[in-house]
Amino acid sequence: MTLVKFNNGLKNTSANPFFSDVFDSLINDSFLSDKLIARVPAVNIAETESEFHIELAVPGLKKEDFKINIDKNVLSVAAEKKAENVEEGKKFSKREYSYNSFVRSFTLPESADQSKIEADYADGILKLTVAKREEAKFQSREIAVK
Structure with a gap:
């Protein structure tokens, strides 16, 4: 039988505790993680007899923020939002907008x-x-047995 020790969420303070705190803040800092994670909205695509449905989860935007284009057979959905909320008299210690x-x-x-x-x-x-085009819609019919 092998025994495995777990830290159970406790930090190792035998080394330099300052180093582990700085390292943890770098790893867990939202600024760094935001830059590493690509931000594309989640999408659902469904098909019915007469049409295709594409749904994108894009909260916090307005209708004016979207640009929807079609080029040949490629449908592109783009959005752009710039947050420029500057308030005078406030000194921010962290700003995530x-x-x-x-x-x-x-x-x-x-x-x-x-x-x-x-x-x-x-x-x-x-x-x-x-x-869908008329000729591409599902057509059902009964086939007689001869």
Whole structure:
């Protein structure tokens, strides 16, 4: 049987405690972690008989912040937001408001009707509806047995 010692969340203070505190603050600092994590919104894509649904989770933006373009068969959704809230008389010890932007691109299938794309933004969700071409819609029929 092997015994394994766990620290159980306690810091090792036998070494220099200042070093471990600085190291922990660097690792856990939101400034550093924000720079390392790519910020792209989560997306859900669904298909029905007559259309495709694309939903992006983008809270905190306005309708005016979005740019939706289509080039050939690539649908691009971009957003740009710059926070410039400067208040006189305040001295900030940490400031996390920043400039945020993203671009998500989706390759549309041949069955998509590029002339019938609609966008709606409500409650932090951008919903894109892409209609299908008439000939690409699911057609069901009963086949008779001879």
